[in-house]
Amino acid sequence: MLRLGAVSYLNTKPLIHTLAEQLGSKGTLSVDLPSRLASDLAAGRLDVALIPSVEYFRGQGYQIVSDAAIGCRGPVWSVRLLSRVPVPEIRTLALDEGSRTSAAMVQVLLHEMHGLRPSTVPMEIDQTVDDVDADAILMIGDRAMHPASGVYHEIWDLGDRWCRWTELPFVFAMWVARPGVEVTGLSEILESSRDVGIEHFESIAAAHAATHGLTKEDLHRYFAENLHFQLGPGERRGLESFRQRATAIGLVPDLNVTTTAYKRSLGSDNDHDLH
Known part of the structure; x- marks a missing residue:
């Protein structure tokens, strides 16, 4: 079997x-x-x-x-980047530890769109965004589908960003x-x-x-x-x-x-x- x-x-x-x-x-x-x-x-x-x-x-x-x-062929809803600073100023990026593909996806987009290679820190499953000290946070899955707490300069739906940027x-x-x-x-x-x-x-x-x-x-x-x-x-x-x-x-x-x-x-x- x-x-x-x-x-x-x-x-x-x-x-x-x-x-x-x-x-x-x-x-x-x-x-x-x-x-x-x-x-x-x-x-x-x-x-x-x-x-x-x-x-x-x-x-x-x-x-x-x-x-x-x-x-996805457009907005995916369950994969988002929450940026506390203007995106070109991101220097530290927290990555949802449940993600590997989305973690690579967001780093590709930040590099290609803004020439960024931020240092990364993990965001553990039991952490909230308020617990994470980073300029921007990648969130995936169920918790990305709920309204984000806090104030952000930009919130990206990464499916939407990828499809618009690559046309794929x-x-x-x-x-x-x-x-x-x-x-x-x-x-x-x-x-x-x-x-x-x-x-x-x-x-x-x-x-x-x-x-x-x-x-x-x-x-x-x-x-x-x-x-x-x-x-x-x-x-x-x-x-x-x-x-x-x-x-x-x-x-x-x-x-x-x-x-x-x-x-x-x-x-x-x-x-x-x-x-």
Whole structure:
């Protein structure tokens, strides 16, 4: 049986809503933090995992196994930069410790848009923004979706900033297999689970909204308008652009990623229409 792992965040709910059921005897599903999933995949404790895109870049011989993914084509709501100073004056940046991909994303944008390389400090899961001594703070997930306390010069929705700056979608996470894992038939299951989840946004939102301090309507809108769950040609170009940009400033290693296997996993579709 295949051992699958998924991120334990709200944005994964539509992808895994019926996944355990659809896997049946083909595999098992567990949920955990992104960093633990990446470690378990690298160590062989998982065969396939929904991991952050940065962890895919850092892996060796990993293969994207499905076009089910988590991305955005504009404002994402759940990934924000809160700046206490004008953005060009940011010298210290607090990074939500739950984030790896968004941490790289914000550093790429600050560098490219303003020539900044701020020093970084961690923001722990149990800390509030008032506890953090930094010019700017990256917040992700549930706590980024609530109104920010404090006074800020600028608040960025990083999905919106990325898509406007690069004119490409952004991919936060996708299903990846470690080398040597037999995944025949798995993509169809992952994509079917995604499709069922999309059809049931309303019931998924009703089940999870209150426990995250959101209304059902807000969470439904988040799934339907802020997130995109398909790894299409535009997303693949956005993923490759992110890898190149993050590599250029030393956030991910240059692992000879122009290999045939990497190109095949990203696809070779030349369609330039993001929609």
